[in-house]
Amino acid sequence: MSTTAPSDDIGTRLRLVRQIYGLTQRELARRAGVTNGAISLIEQNRVSPSISSLKKILDGIPLSLADFFTHNFAASDQVFFAAAELTEIAFGETVSMRMVGGNLKERALQMLQETYQPGADTGEEMLRHQGEECGIIVSGSLTVTVGAQEKTLQPGDAYYFRSDIPHRFRNPGPASCQLISASSPPSF
Amino acid sequence: MSTTAPSDDIGTRLRLVRQIYGLTQRELARRAGVTNGAISLIEQNRVSPSISSLKKILDGIPLSLADFFTHNFAASDQVFFAAAELTEIAFGETVSMRMVGGNLKERALQMLQETYQPGADTGEEMLRHQGEECGIIVSGSLTVTVGAQEKTLQPGDAYYFRSDIPHRFRNPGPASCQLISASSPPSF
DNA sequence: TCCCGGCGTTTAGAATACTTAACAATTTTG
DNA sequence: CAAAATTGTTAAGTATTCTAAACGCCGGGA
Numbered sequence: 130m131s132t133t134a135p136s137d138d139i140g141t142r143l144r145l146v147r148q149i150y151g152l153t154q155r156e157l158a159r160r161a162g163v164t165n166g167a168i169s170l171i172e173q174n175r176v177s178p179s180i181s182s183l184k185k186i187l188d189g190i191p192l193s194l195a196d197f198f199t200h201n202f203a204a205s206d207q208v209f210f211a212a213a214e215l216t217e218i219a220f221g222e223t224v225s226m227r228m229v230g231g232n233l234k235e236r237a238l239q240m241l242q243e244t245y246q247p248g249a250d251t252g253e254e255m256l257r258h259q260g261e262e263c264g265i266i267v268s269g270s271l272t273v274t275v276g277a278q279e280k281t282l283q284p285g286d287a288y289y290f291r292s293d294i295p296h297r298f299r300n301p302g303p304a305s306c307q308l309i310s311a312s313s314p315p316s317f
Numbered sequence: 318m319s320t321t322a323p324s325d326d327i328g329t330r331l332r333l334v335r336q337i338y339g340l341t342q343r344e345l346a347r348r349a350g351v352t353n354g355a356i357s358l359i360e361q362n363r364v365s366p367s368i369s370s371l372k373k374i375l376d377g378i379p380l381s382l383a384d385f386f387t388h389n390f391a392a393s394d395q396v397f398f399a400a401a402e403l404t405e406i407a408f409g410e411t412v413s414m415r416m417v418g419g420n421l422k423e424r425a426l427q428m429l430q431e432t433y434q435p436g437a438d439t440g441e442e443m444l445r446h447q448g449e450e451c452g453i454i455v456s457g458s459l460t461v462t463v464g465a466q467e468k469t470l471q472p473g474d475a476y477y478f479r480s481d482i483p484h485r486f487r488n489p490g491p492a493s494c495q496l497i498s499a500s501s502p503p504s505f
Numbered sequence: 506t507c508c509c510g511g512c513g514t515t516t517a518g519a520a521t522a523c524t525t526a527a528c529a530a531t532t533t534t535g
Numbered sequence: 536c537a538a539a540a541t542t543g544t545t546a547a548g549t550a551t552t553c554t555a556a557a558c559g560c561c562g563g564g565a
Binding site (some may be wrong): 175199256 | 327365370381386
Binding site for chain 1 (some may be wrong): 510511512514515521522525
């Protein structure tokens with residue numbers, strides 16, 4: 130019953146959200162049906178808006194009151210990640226991953242660039258966890274086992290399954306295999 | 318980025334929360350440092366409170382703005398569950414569970430009364446999932462394996478582990494085993 | 506350079522929220 | 536049962552928010 134409380138500095142919060150969405154005070158005011166002056170005063174914390182006003186304004190973005198108070202907008206400002214910025218994760222000698230946005234908080238999604246060396250295998254005791262996952266082979270080939278099904282995927286091929294179905298990845302070929310995967314929620 | 322938006326009927330919402338917490342308008346007003354009249358007007362939707370007022374009022378409960386807008390208070394009104402109301406879940410012939418609050422939405426916690434018949438076994442391919450779990454043996458005995466550790470628990474004994482550590486439950490004895498377990502988040 | 510358009514800010518007045526103090530209805534208590 | 540305390544609601548006045556219209560600032564184009 131206890132969500133981490135965001136700062137009650139509504140003004141800064143609103144200004145941040147507005148700028149993230151690339152709106153000017155006047156443009157947002159027009160969409161929301163309020164005056165630009167009101168938004169200015171609120172953003173300076175010179176007034177404490179009524180719920181009805183705040184709701185009108187957020188509707189112009191659009192964003193729900195719940196999302197406005199729940200999410201930590203300050204923490205999620207990085208949008209683009211250079212290849213060198215991806216977080217490296219290694220599993221033994223044969224499997225390595227590069228994660229997008231490893232520094233972000235409260236992610237709902239995880240995207241990885243994975244590399245399987247020849248012979249790499251996640252092991253016979255199948256992987257199982259909550260959520261769903263999906264991937265596309267970029268180069269090389271990969272044998273994917275999901276429940277009773279098994280297939281060797283070539284570049285361009287893809288998979289999608291509920292992660293609670295036992296699954297396993299192996300690289301049978303002589304070349305290393307690269308793929309891009311996404312899963313939700315993140316498992317690390 | 319999109320949470321399910323609660324009704325924007327702030328008045329009804331506030332009245333519901335206040336009553337759930339067993340407070341009168343005057344008592345809440347006293348704690349919050351506002352007048353009972355203000356709370357009355359807000360609850361009737363005759364005014365749309367300012368954020369500052371609403372925050373003061375919620376502080377008197379106490380409840381954060383984020384929680385106020387996020388949670389679905391109307392849905393979580395059942396507090397007591399008769400034995401007959403527990404939801405039955407069966408796994409094969411040897412394991413059965415009875416869940417508390419199976420009808421509730423947005424649970425953060427799952428509590429089960431589990432029964433393992435003699436010889437019951439969750440299997441060699443160990444269980445793994447997100448969260449944490451905990452249990453206490455009520456009757457009979459149960460062999461619990463968690464990672465490299467294994468122990469046969471007697472009535473009164475308990476366990477607690479991160480659910481991502483592979484685990485397994487078996488009933489080695491001649492009698493059936495009952496236990497009470499809790500896990501978070503719920504896995505079904 | 507000057508003008509134009511857009512930006513956020515400010516001010517005076519209209520609209521709304523909040524307080525104070527009373528009221529009626531119900532429950533508690535002696 | 537009657538007195539007293541407690542509950543939610545309401546009316547009038549005060550405090551606050553919001554609107555309308557102006558201000559000063561900055562950058563781009565004749």
